[in-house]
Amino acid sequence: xxxxxxxxxxxxxxxxxxxxxxxxxxxxxxxxxxxxxxxxxxxxxxxxxxxxxxxxxxxxxxxxxxxxxxxxxxxxxxxxxxxxxxxxxxxxxxxxxxxxxxxxxxxxxxxxxxxxxxxxxxxxxxxxxxxxxxxxxxxxxxxxxxxxxxxxxxxxxxxxxxxxxxxxxxxxxxxxxxxxxxxxxxxxxxxxxxxxxxxxxxxxxxxxxxxxxxxxxxxxxxxxxxxxxxxxxxxxxxxxxxxxxxxxxxxxxxxxxxxxxxxxxxxxxxxxxxxxxxxxxxxxxxxxxxxxxxxxxxxxxxxxxxxxxxxxxxxxxxxxxxxxxxxxxxxxxxxxxxxxxxxxxxxxxxxxxxxxxxxxxxxxxxxxxxxxxxxxxxxxxxxxxxxxxxxxxxxxxxxxxxxxxxxxxxxxxxxxxxxxxxxxx
Amino acid sequence: xxxxxxxxxxxxxxxxxxxxxxxxxxxxxxxxxxxxxxxxxxxxxxxxxxxxxxxxxxxxxxxxxxxxxxxxxxxxxxxxxxxxxxxxxxxxxxxxxxxxxxxxxxxxxxxxxxxxxxxxxxxxxxxxxxxxxxxxxxxxxxxxxxxxxxxxxxxxxxxxxxxxxxxxxxxxxxxxxxxxxxxxxxxxxxxxxxxxxxxxxxxxxxxxxxxxxxxxxxxxxxxxxxxxxxxxxxxxxxxxxxxxxxxxxxxxxxxxxxxxxxxxxxxxxxxxxxxxxxxxxxxxxxxxxxxxxxxxxxxxxxxxxxxxxxxxxxxxxxxxxxxxxxxxxxxxxxxxxxxxxxxxxxxxxxxxx
Numbered sequence: 079x080x081x082x083x084x085x086x087x088x089x090x091x092x093x094x095x096x097x098x099x100x101x102x103x104x105x106x107x108x109x110x111x112x113x114x115x116x117x118x119x120x121x122x123x124x125x126x127x128x129x130x131x132x133x134x135x136x137x138x139x140x141x142x143x144x145x146x147x148x149x150x151x152x153x154x155x156x157x158x159x160x161x162x163x164x165x166x167x168x169x170x171x172x173x174x175x176x177x178x179x180x181x182x183x184x185x186x187x188x189x190x191x192x193x194x195x196x197x198x199x200x201x202x203x204x205x206x207x208x209x210x211x212x213x214x215x216x217x218x219x220x221x222x223x224x225x226x227x228x229x230x231x232x233x234x235x236x237x238x239x240x241x242x243x244x245x246x247x248x249x250x251x252x253x254x255x256x257x258x259x260x261x262x263x264x265x266x267x268x269x270x271x272x273x274x275x276x277x278x279x280x281x282x283x284x285x286x287x288x289x290x291x292x293x294x295x296x297x298x299x300x301x302x303x304x305x306x307x308x309x310x311x312x313x314x315x316x317x318x319x320x321x322x323x324x325x326x327x328x329x330x331x332x333x334x335x336x337x338x339x340x341x342x343x344x345x346x347x348x349x350x351x352x353x354x355x356x357x358x359x360x361x362x363x364x365x366x367x368x369x370x371x372x373x374x375x376x377x378x379x380x381x382x383x384x385x386x387x388x389x390x391x392x393x394x395x396x397x398x399x400x401x402x403x404x405x406x407x408x409x410x411x412x413x414x415x416x417x418x419x420x421x422x423x424x425x426x427x428x429x430x431x432x433x434x435x436x437x438x439x440x441x442x443x444x445x446x447x448x449x450x451x452x453x454x455x456x457x458x459x460x461x462x463x464x465x466x467x468x469x470x471x472x473x474x475x476x477x478x479x480x481x482x483x484x485x486x487x488x489x490x491x492x493x494x495x496x497x498x499x500x501x502x503x
Numbered sequence: 504x505x506x507x508x509x510x511x512x513x514x515x516x517x518x519x520x521x522x523x524x525x526x527x528x529x530x531x532x533x534x535x536x537x538x539x540x541x542x543x544x545x546x547x548x549x550x551x552x553x554x555x556x557x558x559x560x561x562x563x564x565x566x567x568x569x570x571x572x573x574x575x576x577x578x579x580x581x582x583x584x585x586x587x588x589x590x591x592x593x594x595x596x597x598x599x600x601x602x603x604x605x606x607x608x609x610x611x612x613x614x615x616x617x618x619x620x621x622x623x624x625x626x627x628x629x630x631x632x633x634x635x636x637x638x639x640x641x642x643x644x645x646x647x648x649x650x651x652x653x654x655x656x657x658x659x660x661x662x663x664x665x666x667x668x669x670x671x672x673x674x675x676x677x678x679x680x681x682x683x684x685x686x687x688x689x690x691x692x693x694x695x696x697x698x699x700x701x702x703x704x705x706x707x708x709x710x711x712x713x714x715x716x717x718x719x720x721x722x723x724x725x726x727x728x729x730x731x732x733x734x735x736x737x738x739x740x741x742x743x744x745x746x747x748x749x750x751x752x753x754x755x756x757x758x759x760x761x762x763x764x765x766x767x768x769x770x771x772x773x774x775x776x777x778x779x780x781x782x783x784x785x786x787x788x789x790x791x792x793x794x795x796x797x798x799x800x801x802x803x804x805x806x807x808x809x810x811x812x813x814x815x816x817x818x819x820x821x822x823x824x825x826x827x828x829x830x831x832x833x834x835x836x837x838x839x840x841x842x843x844x845x846x847x848x849x850x851x852x853x854x855x856x
Binding site: 155268269270271298299300302306325329330331332355356365366367368371372373374378380381382385449450451452 | 678
């Protein structure tokens with residue numbers, strides 16, 4: 079974390095502005111402290127009342143976003159990653175119960191009135207949504223929608239000047255023949271082109287922070303590659319920092335500087351992108367990596383799924399929320415939910431058994447089984463426990479020999495198949 | 504199509520005849536004009552001359568971006584959306600042109616698993632009834648006891664708890680529902696499964712379990728798969744051979760290792776190059792081939808080579824005289840001396856991963 083801090087403070091956002099667009103930057107907004115951290119989220123909690131009870135969608139998220147940095151937030155559906163960013167933007171529905179703190183340039187954003195929030199949205203913090211088919215207004219020309227964002231933050235900007243800027247922005251995001259396309263309606267664009275327009279809107283006012291919520295999920299891979307390039311351009315042009323929310327571990331690997339892994343509404347591991355991919359310490363992160371079919375693998379390794387499904391966020395039992403799916407589960411895991419423990423420089427994980435995960439060095443087969451069954455059949459989840467972590471627990475961590483034993487156990491299974499128990503065929 | 508796929512030598516388990524042989528398969532959807540008469544004014548050429556062979560015990564991956572016709576191909580093979588041209592032979596028997604009644608006995612041998620496990624299971628039937636339905640329709644069991652035993656076996660086979668068969672689909676997670684869909688497809692002991700994006704609606708940790716299951720079932724039951732997906736990582740993981748589709752046609756087909764290590768068609772190269780690798784160091788060092796634009800409309804495809812409008816080779820490498828061939832003549836799916844068939848006049852193997 080400290081390394082990022084130094085690199086971040088070396089390039090204040092204002093200095094990186096290339097000046098082709100509006101020179102005035104967001105932090106010059108009155109009331110905001112240009113020296114304070116860009117975005118600080120502190121113990122953010124969001125709940126939604128439902129018929130079944132209170133759904134705790136976000137249960138304590140904290141992070142600090144520094145200038146020029148890309149923070150990747152990864153997690154599976156329902157992990158609370160999108161709700162977190164909607165809370166930051168003040169876009170949650172009225173029935174949401176929000177607590178904690180979100181500070182932009184030192185100023186609290188939670189509980190701020192909508193008109194005040196509008197001064198920040200688009201200029202201080204802007205957002206790119208997942209679905210470019212629904213995030214543009216179908217009845218207005220795309221140029222008009224870009225001009226609206228510009229003029230709402232700069233009342234003196236003339237219509238004509240705004241249109242010129244809109245064309246400039248469309249050119250920047252790679253829309254061919256921008257001078258004509260500025261008068262097109264969203265339905266005249268393909269999905270990739272619409273997402274370019276959305277990015278143009280997001281970067282229009284030189285924001286300090288761009289929150290991109292699954293910006294490429296709705297797109298095909300060849301178009302995704304184009305859009306990731308455009309996002310890169312947007313960050314270069316505006317000098318903004320980005321929060322990139324995605325479930326695609328490939329996208330995060332290429333773009334993010336730091337990664338926050340979410341599970342059941344909470345960060346379970348935070349670290350540099352290399353920490354997370356090469357030296358994960360939370361079993362969930364390791365399991366996610368082991369579940370991924372790899373394009374860059376040479377052989378045909380079996381995948382290691384995480385059995386079961388994420389917990390319901392209503393009435394969560396005490397203890398680690400990942401425990402029911404975790405092969406390293408022991409009795410102590412149920413005692414209380416582990417906080418984020420420091421496991422290295424700027425690297426923390428919410429697990430009491432990180433010293434075992436450490437020995438996997440990113441190899442999921444060290445901890446996870448190459449099973450094909452569903453959790454319901456696994457009558458004895460302790461089976462894995464007997465196999466290897468038990469040995470670890472007794473002999474203590476960091477014996478080199480154990481590193482030899484565990485892959486052995488994995489290798490024995492690559493060829494054979496772990497069949498569902500009780501199969502009669 | 505004019506040039507049949509002749510890569511049988513390359514098929515790993517190709518002992519003679521393929522169990523499924525598709526030639527020149529076409530599925531065109533008419534475009535109706537406005538007005539009273541609703542005259543046909545054109546056609547969306549969703550599938551426009553597809554050749555495929557699947558051998559016993561083989562997994563053929565069919566990949567392509569949305570709208571390339573891969574799902575329609577799967578449905579046309581099954582006669583769920585009757586083909587408008589071409590031939591589909593299953594174990595030597597022609598399927599194109601068969602009516603529903605004639606098709607029914609063949610459905611025992613070819614089954615399908617759909618993409619969306621939330622839409623493909625009847626929400627009002629308990630799991631037992633869902634899995635038992637094909638057995639009852641085809642008269643596969645003589646009494647209730649036998650039926651119950653068979654359903655129990657099927658449900659266990661897909662890694663679910665057989666005690667939960669009295670529950671409704673809504674009580675299961677996405678991964679579990681997809682397992683139910685697989686159990687239903689396996690009920691009639693098919694030889695060939697058409698898997699239409701079977702894991703793309705699932706989260707990765709759940710997806711991995713279903714992929715492992717499909718691998719196990721294939722080995723245990725000796726199944727063949729047509730595995731349709733847009734995710735090349737998944738296709739690489741599970742397939743023996745892979746066919747890449749673009750705008751209604753196969754543009755390249757090869758053994759898995761060959762296709763991923765030495766793709767020869769510019770589209771395959773761009774597709775592989777576009778996929779982000781979950782490895783920060785490698786991902787940041789990579790050179791990307793980024794193709795421009797979007798897929799052209801299948802109602803009005805470009806002349807000659809269908810990919811030329813987005814092809815980086817056409818745009819940046821070829822000379823004007825070389826380009827003329829791409830504009831005038833559509834390349835056939837054939838081996839141009841590199842060992843596997845593809846549809847590029849100027850095919851050249853390139854390592855992109």
